[in-house]
Amino acid sequence: MQDKIYEKSPHFVQNWIVSIYNLLAYKKRYSGKYKYFLEDYLQKRSLSLDELKELQIQKYKELINHAKNHSEYYRNIFSKIESPEDLANIKQLPIIDKETLRNNLSGIYTVKKSEGILSKTGGTTGKSLEVLYSPDDVQERFALLDNFRNEFGYKLGKKTAWFSGKNLLGKTDLKKNRFWKTDHIHKVRYYSTFHIHGKYLKYYIENLITYQPEYMVGFPSTMYEIAKYGMAHDIDFPANIIKAIFPTAETITDDIRDVLEGYFKTNLYNQYASSEGAPFIFECKNKKLHMDLKSGVFEVLNENNEPSKKGRLVVTSFTTHGTPLIRYDIGDQIELADDNDTCDCGNNNPLVKEVLGRISDYIYSEEIGKINLGNISNCLKGVKGIVKFQIQQDVIDSLLVLIEKDDQIYSPEYEKVFLKNLRDRVGSSITIEVKHVAEIPVEKSGKYRLIKNNIKEEINV
Known part of the structure; x- marks a missing residue:
């Protein structure tokens, strides 16, 4: 009421x-x-x-x-x-x-x-x-x-x-x-x-x-x-x-x-x-x-x-x-x-x-191990045009990267820099899939999550 x-x-x-x-x-x-x-x-x-x-x-x-x-x-x-x-x-x-x-x-x-x-x-x-x-x-x-x-x-x-x-x-x-x-x-x-x-x-x-x-x-x-x-x-x-x-x-x-x-x-x-x-x-x-x-x-x-x-x-x-x-x-x-x-x-x-x-706020790579939130957030250094990104991990050997971009500033060259920064942190063997989206939604609480690790129970390290 x-x-x-x-x-x-x-x-x-x-x-x-x-x-x-x-x-x-x-x-x-x-x-x-x-x-x-x-x-x-x-x-x-x-x-x-x-x-x-x-x-x-x-x-x-x-x-x-x-x-x-x-x-x-x-x-x-x-x-x-x-x-x-x-x-x-x-x-x-x-x-x-x-x-x-x-x-x-x-x-x-x-x-x-x-x-x-x-x-x-x-x-x-x-x-x-x-x-x-x-x-x-x-x-x-x-x-x-x-x-x-x-x-x-x-x-x-x-x-x-x-x-x-x-x-x-x-x-x-x-x-x-x-x-x-x-x-x-x-x-x-x-x-x-x-x-x-x-x-x-x-x-x-x-x-x-x-x-x-x-x-x-x-x-x-x-x-x-x-x-x-x-x-x-x-x-x-x-x-x-x-x-x-x-x-x-x-x-x-x-x-x-x-x-x-x-x-x-x-x-x-x-x-x-x-x-x-x-x-x-x-x-x-x-x-x-x-x-x-x-x-x-x-x-x-x-x-x-x-x-x-x-x-x-x-x-x-x-x-x-x-x-x-x-x-x-x-x-x-x-x-x-x-x-x-x-x-x-x-x-x-x-x-x-x-x-x-949060312990769950990390990406896991078989090659590198756990990569924490702070390291992942630094992937935007030297990058313009990416408004925000989110990395989702649902399987051990693959990452899904959602990117919300500013079309007026964004260029493929900046995305290459971003992906190189990410690759430097997660290693060369893990698959990275990029998906451009209009908007990355926040959680029901109003918080925005940079990392969504859905496999933490499978990781034994």
Whole structure:
């Protein structure tokens, strides 16, 4: 019923519906203990590493005891382990993957659906997952996130351009080349991530320049396409408008960072978390990534479940009391910084060299092995006229490359450069099929995927 009212309402009414919806959502996020958490984390911002580790031990014990007392699933697991609340014994606990979590949710939940706050993962690499947060969980997570963004001047109410998976547009919007809705109360303009096509992108840029947001938040792939279009068509973006870019939900490659910072003439500050409630990794003013020990436990493991500098990420999150995430294999991988790497920003949390992203975001070649997202994204170096591309792998020895091109700039010579770059990365033996398409669609979540690897279960390396 509400959706039908929204769809039939004129643009200015839709803006106020969005504003009121946010007013209700923000009441959940910023009420209760939010201010307490925000002030508490602000005071703890300069804790020493030893103090952070001691706080981590305390919060781990509290989470385990909560799960033991309120979750049937974890109560059964912990009954077989001596002192499970001791962080030193964490390796005795089983690692839980997404499918295990999904299949046991009813026994894992510690709150009823009517009492919790529901969050759904996007399901871009599989089936969607529903987790429940307690109100305190939500307020603490937003306090952690706001504490990070506040370091760069951001506060709710400052003019912001937001690019996320909200599909808010109607047919009239498309006819009028209007790809946004505005929350007038909180000064947030939501730009569609479902209409990132060459024929529309100039309207995004024109509106961003007119709107003059201080901050940009959301899917980096969307902002990246807008920036690339502006650069390719010599549309200069004014300096000193955007104070910072805060990407969400997707992996940041060097190319994405360079393009966004170069075109919008500002700094990008990365952060890592997840819809399920993973603990946070924040980038500081020195452009270094820090694991936030106040938010959880991070384990980087190899294929034998042994600690490693580079490997898959297994997390225990202190802000998931509604659906406890304890030794949860989140499906991402990171690389830790060298032991001698330091940072003088004042944040003493351990350093991460790189967030490598989803384990499934790679191409596999029998000749080369796994080629990760960052290497694939660099195939556009020296190339013009290719608006975006996507590589699909459905069999071991073949790749399908979808290319969306700008006919005014594209030439076969540029495609040859692109294919050479790709061939240099995947080897000479794998078959590459190219298919030109009018548009590469985003996922249902509004995210764009550069790589769609559909054979990862067949790869045993």
